[in-house]
Ligand SMILES: Nc1ncnc2c1ncn2[C@@H]1O[C@H](COP(=O)(O)OP(=O)(O)OP(=O)(O)O)[C@@H](O)[C@H]1O
């Protein structure tokens with residue numbers, strides 16, 4: 001497991017028990033290019049370039065605007081940043097998961113390990129129809145996070161999944177913050 005930083009620093013040791021040295025190097029190569037992309041480059045263009053740079057054998061299980069997500073086929077998924085916001089999101093998820101209380105942790109998808117621009121998380125079942133049925137639970141979750149001093153920015157149905165015991169769990173909490181001085185808020189997302 002990589003050391004935990006304060007969520008704003010980008011320097012982490014890039015060691016993994018699941019990714020090979022070559023895979024880490026491919027991620028480093030991709031991450032080093034992120035800054036070259038103009039802010040108006042589309043997500044689709046970034047995905048194509050990321051895929052071609054990473055050349056992973058893993059299946060893509062999903063993506064958002066900021067991260068591409070691979071299924072590691074061992075019960076875990078790998079999120080690789082597609083943008084600066086994705087870099088912050090990965091660091092923020094690792095920080096939040098490792099620094100919140102146990103009461104909060106049970107609503108967050110567990111982070112296994114992370115490095116610069118990447119993060120490995122438990123794979124959970126994403127089932128939007130079921131999530132729609134449980135819309136009141138989503139609202140309840142907003143209040144739960146707020147009651148623990150966490151602002152759940154971007155908490156929506158596409159960003160939740162279900163645990164083995166069918167509890168709603170957040171899989172994308174990259175923009176959540178415990179800190180009102182967070183870059184997430186400064187950037188105005
Ligand atoms: N832990 C997980 N288990 C299973 N699938 C996941 C997991 N995390 C992410 N995914 C899949 O990958 C997609 C994108 O992940 P995520 O929402 O974290 O990316 P993002 O780029 O931060 O999204 P956004 O556009 O909201 O910023 C999810 O909608 C989901 O389909």
Ligand SMILES: [Mg+2]
Nearest residue numbers: 064158159172
């Ligand atoms: Mg998302």
